[in-house]
Every structure is written in C-alpha cells, then in structure tokens.
Amino acid sequence: MMRTKVAWFTLVVLAGSLLFAALSIPFGDPAISDMDDYFIAHGQEQTGANNIVTSIVFDFRAFDTLGEACVLFTAVFGVSVLFRLRKKGEDYEYE
Amino acid sequence: MSNSLSKIIRTTADVMFLFITVFGFYIVLHGHLTPGGGFQGGAVIATGFILLIVAYKLDDFLGWFQKRTFQNCEMSGLVLFIGTALAAIPLGYLFFMNFLNGTGGLFGQTVNFGINPGFLNTAGTIPIMNVAVGIEVLGGLSIIILYMTSGIRSHEEGE
C-alpha cells in the first residue's frame, strides 16, 4: 500500500518536470552547430561517400561501431549460455 | 514445436524469402549512396529467415540451415571488420584509416562537393565494412531467434 503511494507521487513529480521541460526547449533552432557544418562541408572529399550519416558512423567515428559490433556479439553469447541443454549426470542447484 | 502453417502461407513465404534477401543485400551494398547501411540491411535479411522459421516447423528449417552456418556467418563478419581496420597499419597509416579513398584502385573514385547522381565505385573501405557488419547482424539476430525457439521446444518436452 505504501509502495503504490510512493510510486504515484514519483510519477506525478516526474510528469510535471518532463512536461515543463518539453514545452520550453525551442524546436528546430540548434544554438551551436559548428561540428555538423564541418561534416557536411568536408564529408564528401575526405571520405568519398554521398551519405553523411554513413561516413560519420563508419569513418569519422568508427570506434563506436566497433564497440557496437562487440555488444551484439556479447548479446548472442549471453543468450546461448542461458539456453544450454542439460546432459545426463549434470545437476543444477534447484533440482 | 507447433505444426507448420497452411499451404498458402508456406508458398507465399517461399516466394517472399527471395525478394526480401535481394532487397536486404541492396540496402547493405548501397549504404554510402542511399539511406541504409550495414545494420539496417542485416536486420531486413534476418527478417526473411525468421519468416521461414515461422512458416515451417523448426525441424524442417534445421534440415536446410544448420546452427553452425549462422555461427560461421557471425564470426566471419566480425573478423572481416577488424581485419579491414588493421590492414591500414602495415601501409603506414593509423588504425581505421580510409586508405582506399582517392586512389584509383578498388572503390577509389574521387567525389567533389555537390549534388551528383551517385557512383558505386567510391568511398574506400566503407562498402567493405558495410558488407562485414551486414553479415554479422544477420547471423547474430538469426542465432538469437533459433536459441529462443529451441528453448521453448525443450521446455514443452517435459522437463
């Protein structure tokens, strides 16, 4: 009972702050855009790709893509460990 | 595991699998010209494989594609990605350097600033990395779905 009251109070406080923040950010008018102007002006001659987003993902910030490929690999690894088949003679703790 | 679905769905899945695979490889290969790239195209091809798993029984699907095939796909994709990144070090550049851009060889046509209709022969190591990541994502997502479906089957057989 106490738990639902605390949950509702937290929800109301967060709702107020999120709605106030959403109505006070100006939309469509970024204040500082120097890095993106550099990427759009020099992306084609330095990487040779027409798609600026792909040249950012695979050439200017390729380390993040390496980390992301490793995250996918770790997820597959974790799923395959969880679904291991039980062989004869092997005991689990909850049997 | 449940039975395979009706004849109409199986025939439609057979035809749609080919179109989905070709469309997915188009998205992967033209990642430097149109919206798309490695991750998006790999997810589209994995959707084609999941359509086959849903339409047929799991044993029929494992008769055509084994689990070992998808594990090899995922491993070779990640090895190709890191190999392309490391191949720039013996040539005198840094790690992850785009060493094929601007030279006249494979994928080496120069591009000037401005609006152009898009040539496939450009952008250096970016198409190679797109293909590597596409193969890795298709292997990874298909392996996740195969493990979860086999987990249901071993639970229903009375554990």
Place this chain on the structure above:
Amino acid sequence: MIDNLPFLVVAITILLGLYTLLLKKDLIKIIMGISLIESGVNLFLIALGYRWDSIAPIFTGAPSLAMVMPTVQALTLTSIVIGVATLALLLSMVMIIYRYYRTTDVREVSKLQG
C-alpha cells in the same frame, strides 16, 4: 505550443513507459515499459537535430543544399542496436524464470537464493 509537438510526444511516451514500469505486476509488462522508455529517448535524440526547411543529409539526387544535423542520427543507430541486445537478454531471462517458478507475477519471484 504547437511548434513543440515532437517534444510533447517524447514526454508522453516516456511517461507511459514509466507508468507501466512502476505500477504493473507482470514481468512481461515491465519489459514493455523498458522498451517504451528506450523508444522515447531515441525519438528525443533525433528531434534535437532538426532545422526548419531542411532535408536529409544525403547528396544523391538532393533537391537543395540545406541539411539537418547528421551526428545525432549516427548516435541513435548505436542506441537502437544496444536496445535490441538488452531486450533479447531480458526476454531470455524471463523464459528461464517461468520454467522454474511457473508464474510471472513479480510478487512471487522474490527469492534471492535457491
């Protein structure tokens, strides 16, 4: 106020996800709440990089040269893939919990050992 419509949609999506996460008692619904919050954050990232009367940052057959900001879209790609990986592991753990406890009610799966 009608100009800020994307940010309002982001706030409503995150609030619905928080409501589901805090006040529902089934494990699958809690996971749906987590996925809603991640979708709201991705939409917020893309809505931050918009300029008025601009097109997508691609030079192939583009109608004009005024483009939106491209770095935010690159970060959103990574965030979506990480969300997929987290969701796969969460759902696998729920399947293992159901296999042992025979229920997915969150008030009963509360033993810490054994």
